[in-house]
Amino acid sequence: MEGGRRISLNSTEEMGQAFTPMELFLIALAGCTAMDVQWIMDRQRQKVDKLEVYTKGIRRDEDPSYYESVDLEYVLQGPSIRKEAVERAIRLSMDKYCSVKAMLKENVKVNTAYRIEGPTEPQRKPAGGRQAD
Secondary structure, X not given: OHHHOOOOEOOHHHOOOOEOHHHHHHHHHXXXXXXXXXXXXXXXXXXXXXXXXXXXXXXXXXXXXXXXXXXXXXXXXXOOOOHHHHHHHHHHXXXXXXXXXXXXXXXXXXXXXXXXXXXXXXXXXXXXXOOEO
């Protein structure tokens, strides 16, 4: 990599202490879309105090055991966040801006959901009521 940056990968000596390449893929997808969602929310004048993305993937049983599906759950905290703004931000990230998602094409099903946390009880909704391909 440019700049001499390094990352440790899981090996027999480091089991459970470092990431596997497949875990790094999930991190790349979550990070890419989180940056998009935050940027889009800012442009929609939505104050987001905290944004977290949780991800998990289901892998094939046979080799190569790539992800068949990935779940992303966005958790946003902030005053008066509009659900329509969140749904739009996630949709734009998945359909237009996230380069990592674009590389998946139709090979991996990506399911999205979100939760808005604020001064009231948390709201849990599927993102746009749909499933992204």
